[in-house]
Amino acid sequence: AQSVAQPEDQVNVAEGNPLTVKCTYSVSGNPYLFWYVQYPNRGLQFLLKYITGDNLVKGSYGFEAEFNKSQTSFHLKKPSALVSDSALYFCAVRVNFNKFYFGSGTKLNVKP
Amino acid sequence: GAVVSQHPSWVICKSGTSVKIECRSLDFQATTMFWYRQFPKQSLMLMATSNEGSKATYEQGVEKDKFLINHASLTLSTLTVTSAHPEDSSFYICSARDRGRNQPQHFGDGTRLSIL
Numbered sequence: 001a002q003s004v005a006q007p008e009d010q011v012n013v014a015e016g017n018p019l020t021v022k023c024t025y026s027v028s029g030n031p032y033l034f035w036y037v038q039y040p041n042r043g044l045q046f047l048l049k050y051i052t053g054d055n056l057v058k059g060s061y062g063f064e065a066e067f068n069k070s071q072t073s074f075h076l077k078k079p080s081a082l083v084s085d086s087a088l089y090f091c092a093v094r095v096n097f098n099k100f101y102f103g104s105g106t107k108l109n110v111k112p
Numbered sequence: 113g114a115v116v117s118q119h120p121s122w123v124i125c126k127s128g129t130s131v132k133i134e135c136r137s138l139d140f141q142a143t144t145m146f147w148y149r150q151f152p153k154q155s156l157m158l159m160a161t162s163n164e165g166s167k168a169t170y171e172q173g174v175e176k177d178k179f180l181i182n183h184a185s186l187t188l189s190t191l192t193v194t195s196a197h198p199e200d201s202s203f204y205i206c207s208a209r210d211r212g213r214n215q216p217q218h219f220g221d222g223t224r225l226s227i228l
Contacts, residue, residue: 034216043118043205043219044156090155100146100217102155 002027002095006103013081014111021076021106023091032094033074035065037087038105044090050074061085081110115139116208118220126228127198133191133223135206141186142208146217147179150203162189196227 004025013019025031032051036044048059055067065076076089091103115138123131135145143164148156160181161169168181178200180192189208193200203224207217 036219041121041203041222041224043116043207043221044217046216046218049216099158099161101158104155105153 002093002101004033004091004093004101004103006089006091006106008106009104010107010109012109012111015083016080019078019081019085019108019110021089021091021108023074023076023103025072025074025091025093027093027095031067031074033065033067034092034094034100035059035063035074035076036090036092036102038090039087047076047089081108083110083112086110116206116218116220118206118223120223121221122224122226124226124228125196128195129227131193131196131225133193133204133206133225135189135191135208135220137187137208137210137218140208140210142189142210143186145183145189145206145208147181147189147191148205148207150205150222156205159191164189193225196225198227201225201227 006023034049035047038044047063048057050057050067058064063078065074067074086109089106092100094100117136117138119134145162147159149159150156158171159174162181162183164183164186170176183189203222205222207219209215209217
């Protein structure tokens with residue numbers, strides 16, 4: 001079955017420190033992986049995607065993600081966290097031309 | 113960038129009322145739109161895939177007579193929650209994908225539905 005897992009419900013980090021939000025996937029075939037961010041009472045905003053090519057993908061707002069095929073992971077990273085990065089982050093996998101499956105979400109808290 | 117507009121953003125109504133939610137792609141054509149439901153502190157649950165000019169495809173366990181979907185044009189899909197009850201209260205989010213094989217989904221800002 002196609003799925004993504006986000007093992008951490010919440011991640012706490014101090015402003016200015018690097019952050020990592022974890023995601024692992026299970027898909028048959030080549031994975032198409034995405035990260036989205038959700039602010040309270042808002043829809044999801046696209047951050048970045050991995051389709052093919054370089055394993056390190058750069059996205060919006062200084063975020064990047066590293067695709068690791070051997071570990072079936074696609075962790076979201078940022079070198080220096082901002083308080084405004086506090087939000088809910090979702091990893092997603094596209095399982096066919098249209099259908100996406102989302103992870104359970106990870107709440108990121110960045111403290112001043 | 114691509115923008116998806118969802119309206120209304122908040123609805124409070126009495127039990128038994130039918131509620132219509134609109135999802136529009138503002139600067140691109142979307143042959144396919146998606147409707148999700150999100151419970152508090154949970155992920156998005158795909159309800160149905162809305163196809164322009166044809167019937168929607170519902171996920172297992174989603175009542176198609178309860179959640180009516182119409183996708184009459186390349187820029188508009190509607191979700192109607194018929195005879196809504198308190199258990200239908202939730203956050204409903206639509207998304208649309210621009211044409212092109214590897215395009216991400218773009219999401220509306222969601223509709224908070226509260227049934228009294």
